[in-house]
Amino acid sequence: MISTWELFWTVCLIFCGGAFAVVTIIVAYAGISDVVDLIRGLKLERDSSIDH
Amino acid sequence: MAFSPLDWTILVVYVVACFYAGIYCKKFIGNTEDFLVAGRRVGLHLGVATLAATEIGTVTFMYYSELGYRDGFAAFIVALLSGLVMIFIGQSGFMVQTMRGLNLMTVPEYCQNRYSKGVRLLAGVLVALGGLLNTGVFLKTEATFLTIFTGIPERGLLYVMVAILLLEMLYSVLGGMVSIVITDFIQYIFLSVATILISILTVKEVGWGHIVQTIRITRGANGFNPLSNPDLGWTFIVWQVLAMFASYTCWPTTAMRAFSMKSKDLSRRLFTWSGFIFMGRGMLPMLWGVAALAALGPQTVPIDAMPAFVRTILGSGVRGLVLAGMIAATMSVNSSYLLAWSGIISQDIIMPLRRRLPSEKVQVLTNRIANVFVSLFLLFWSIFYTPKGDLYMYLYIAGTMFLAGTFACVFYGLYWRRASSAGAYAALIGGAFGSLGNLVLGIPASYAGFAAFSLAAAGMIIGSLMWPTRGGAI
Numbered sequence: 062m063i064s065t066w067e068l069f070w071t072v073c074l075i076f077c078g079g080a081f082a083v084v085t086i087i088v089a090y091a092g093i094s095d096v097v098d099l100i101r102g103l104k105l106e107r108d109s110s111i112d113h
Numbered sequence: 114m115a116f117s118p119l120d121w122t123i124l125v126v127y128v129v130a131c132f133y134a135g136i137y138c139k140k141f142i143g144n145t146e147d148f149l150v151a152g153r154r155v156g157l158h159l160g161v162a163t164l165a166a167t168e169i170g171t172v173t174f175m176y177y178s179e180l181g182y183r184d185g186f187a188a189f190i191v192a193l194l195s196g197l198v199m200i201f202i203g204q205s206g207f208m209v210q211t212m213r214g215l216n217l218m219t220v221p222e223y224c225q226n227r228y229s230k231g232v233r234l235l236a237g238v239l240v241a242l243g244g245l246l247n248t249g250v251f252l253k254t255e256a257t258f259l260t261i262f263t264g265i266p267e268r269g270l271l272y273v274m275v276a277i278l279l280l281e282m283l284y285s286v287l288g289g290m291v292s293i294v295i296t297d298f299i300q301y302i303f304l305s306v307a308t309i310l311i312s313i314l315t316v317k318e319v320g321w322g323h324i325v326q327t328i329r330i331t332r333g334a335n336g337f338n339p340l341s342n343p344d345l346g347w348t349f350i351v352w353q354v355l356a357m358f359a360s361y362t363c364w365p366t367t368a369m370r371a372f373s374m375k376s377k378d379l380s381r382r383l384f385t386w387s388g389f390i391f392m393g394r395g396m397l398p399m400l401w402g403v404a405a406l407a408a409l410g411p412q413t414v415p416i417d418a419m420p421a422f423v424r425t426i427l428g429s430g431v432r433g434l435v436l437a438g439m440i441a442a443t444m445s446v447n448s449s450y451l452l453a454w455s456g457i458i459s460q461d462i463i464m465p466l467r468r469r470l471p472s473e474k475v476q477v478l479t480n481r482i483a484n485v486f487v488s489l490f491l492l493f494w495s496i497f498y499t500p501k502g503d504l505y506m507y508l509y510i511a512g513t514m515f516l517a518g519t520f521a522c523v524f525y526g527l528y529w530r531r532a533s534s535a536g537a538y539a540a541l542i543g544g545a546f547g548s549l550g551n552l553v554l555g556i557p558a559s560y561a562g563f564a565a566f567s568l569a570a571a572g573m574i575i576g577s578l579m580w581p582t583r584g585g586a587i
Contacts, residue, residue, distance in 0.1 A: 066337035067325060070186040073193060074396055078312060081393025084386060085305040088158045088165075092298055095156030102154045103141035103291065 120433030127437040128280070131299055131444060135284025135292040144473040148289035148480055149218045149456050150373040155294055157374075160383045163449075164370040165390045166297035169304055170446030171255045171439050174398040176505040178419035181402025183503070184344055185328040185336030188402075191353060191505075192395025196388045198357040203385030208362040209371045211527055213380040217372055220363050220519055221461040227526040228534040228582075230465050235541050236519055237461030240365060241454055243514035243548070245490060248450045252278065252495035254416075254504060255443045261420035263436065275492065277440065281448040282488040286481045290373060293448050300441035307438020310431060311423055312397045318426045319404045327407035349559040355566045356509055359520035364512070365453035416504060451491075455483035506558040510551045517544030517565035521573045532573060535580035539572030 142148050155163065180188040202209060217223055221240060225233035256274050260267050284292045316324075328336040335342040339350065361367055361384065374380040398419070405413070405422035413421065427435055459480045464470060471479075500507040518541035525532035525540075547565025550556040556564075 064334075064337060066186070066334075070189050070337065071321075073189060073392075074400065077192065077196065077389075077392035077396045078309075080389040081305070081397065082309055084161070084389045085301075085309075088161050088386075089302050089305075092156075092158040092162050095159035096295060096298055098156055099151065099154050099159065099291070099294070100141070103147065103152055106152065107141060107143060 117429045117433070119430050120436065123430075123433035124437050124440065127303060128440065131296045131441070132280055132284060134299060135288055135296045135448075138284075138288035138292040138295055141291050142287075142289055142477065145460075145476045145480070146218065147291060148477050149452070149460070150369060151290040151294050153216075153373055154375060155370075155373040157379050157382055157386070159294060159298060160370055160374050160379065161386045161390065162301040163294040163297040163373075164367065164383060164387050165394070166301035166304065166442075166445035167366045167370065167449040168391070168446070169301075169308075169394050170251065170442045171258050172251045172443075172446065172504075172508075173394065174308075174401070174439075174442070175254050175258055175416060175419065176503070176508060177395050177398035178402030178405065179415045179503060180505050181399030182406050182413075182415045182418045183402075184339075184342055185332040185403055185406070187332075187335060187337055187339040187342045187345055188399050189396055190339035190345065190350065192392055192399060194350070194353060195357055195395055196390075196392030198354060198388075199361055199384050199391050200388030202358070202361055203381050203383070203388060206377075206381045207358075208523060208527060209368075209384060210377045210381050212362070212368070212523070213371050213374060213377045218369075219457055219460050220365060220368050220523065221457065223526065224519075224522055224537060225465065227532070228522070228537045232522065232534055232537045232541070233461055234465050235538065236515070236522065237457055237465070239515040239518060239541055239545055240457050241462065243511055243516070243545075244365065244450070244454045244457065245487070245494070246514070247508050247511040248447075248454065249491055249494035249498060250500050250504070250507065251443075251447060251450070252491060253499065256495075257416065258420045258439065259436075261417055262424050262439070264424075271496075277443060278447065278488060278492060281444050282451060282484065285448040285451050286484045289477075289480070290369070290452060293445075293452060294373070296448065297445045300445040303434075303438045303441035304445070305438075307435045307441075308393070308397055310435060310438075311426075312400060314426045314431075315401055315404045315423075319407050324400075324404050324407045328403060331406065331411055346559075348563055352559050352562040352566070353509075355520075356513060356516060356562060359516040359566070360512065363516060363519045363523055365457055366449045369449075369453060369456070447491075451484055451487055455480055455487045458483040458487065502558075506551075510548055510558045510562055513562050513565045514545050514548035514552075515541075517547060517562075517569040518542070518572075519544075520566075521569040525573045525577070529577075531577050531581060533577040533580055533582040535582070536573040536575070536577030539576035540569040541572075543568030543572035 405418035521540035551561035
């Protein structure tokens with residue numbers, strides 16, 4: 062017989078595993094533009110400090 | 114099955130790409146803020162990737178799978194709570210939003226702004242001590258995983274670990290947080306692909322029904338119910354919730370991610386998003402541990418069970434990808450921890466001892482030198498020290514040495530106007546004593562951990578009421 066705890070942990074595992082995969086896909090896709098922004102911002106800051 | 118040339122090629126390409134990306138960022142480091150918090154220019158998705166990569170290492174997989182092997186599905190409570198606490202912090206902005214607004218670079222820095230230089234110094238010493246004891250066991254644990262997983266003899270593996278540590282040290286010394294967040298991004302993709310692959314193959318190869326049946330037979334109700342499990346129970350759960358709140362707000366690597374975000378609002382959202390990853394970060398490796406019990410039986414050494422099991426379910430090519438993922442996990446964690454502890458030693462111990470704050474150039478150089486010394490310490494400590502008992506408990510109790518007191522200092526400092534320097538000293542000392550109760554006297558970890566937080570809170574309240582100081586909450 063399936064106990065309440067067994068059912069609870071099965072549902073939790075499916076939810077948490079699924080959430081991990083979905084958030085990872087979003088982060089991998091949208092993170093690239095964040096990397097580009099970070100490098101561009103630091104580059105601009107470095108160039109402006111050289112100019113001064 | 115031995116590693117094929119394809120497996121090794123995947124691994125080498127990955128390590129070279131990471132190393133190049135890390136070194137490339139050196140030219141962007143202009144001052145201490147760039148070095149320690151990436152100039153506070155990190156966007157939401159990159160922030161989530163770097164926080165997740167920092168807190169998901171081979172050592173994380175090892176201690177969570179050990180818990181799963183030992184306590185079955187009941188261990189899942191730890192993973193569930195960790196995600197829920199993080200989502201709560203994200204939704205409420207509890208502590209992190211205000212801390213990000215103060216433009217801090219380290220947590221002990223707050224102690225100087227709110228209390229005194231002496232409190233910052235004591236907090237810095239405890240953070241460095243507890244942090245080094247915690248991180249000091251990472252290399253050996255990672256080496257254990259790689260030895261079992263790859264079949265490389267232990268002696269050869271020591272050289273591999275030294276080489277990995279040197280690579281991490283080189284790019285974190287040169288490029289600081291900028292190198293780390295960018296390499297973390299690459300590393301997060303590799304390690305999450307490996308995590309998902311192993312989890313799918315685990316259920317496919319062992320079978321869900323067989324896994325559940327094994328826990329029913331070997332662990333009984335305690336394998337499902339965390340409240341009746343003697344290793345867990347209410348004291349453990351309350352300590353864990355306190356430790357998670359403290360850890361996610363005051364743990365240096367996590368706090369530095371929040372401080373690196375572009376804005377206060379993004380620092381909150383970082384926690385909400387990461388909460389979902391943190392549930393999987395705990396539950397999936399625990400599943401591997403539970404499946405290892407089903408596949409290998411109860412006679413295996415718990416910490417060795419997961420790598421021995423994972424080795425048997427992966428084919429050629431997939432092994433290389435998984436190994437790259439595990440190396441990614443190792444590198445992302447170690448490089449971030451190197452930066453965090455060296456940042457604390459430099460900014461919160463060395464700098465406050467100097468009469469005048471040196472130039473930015475000297476501060477960055479001091480951080481880099483501290484980073485080299487921290488690396489050497491971790492290498493020697495991991496060779497000569499092996500923790501007794503469960504790895505998870507050891508890591509949490511070592512961290513509690515500074516977390517209980519630091520959390521009390523920041524929490525009461527932010528939300529209680531009467532918090533004073535005397536209270537802060539008492540909180541830091543009380544928290545450290547609670548943790549030493551386990552490390553020195555052998556009191557069970559959950560009782561010692563609970564005592565640490567209680568002593569820290571009592572120290573703060575009694576100390577502040579007995580010796581008040583002027584000034585209000587910052």
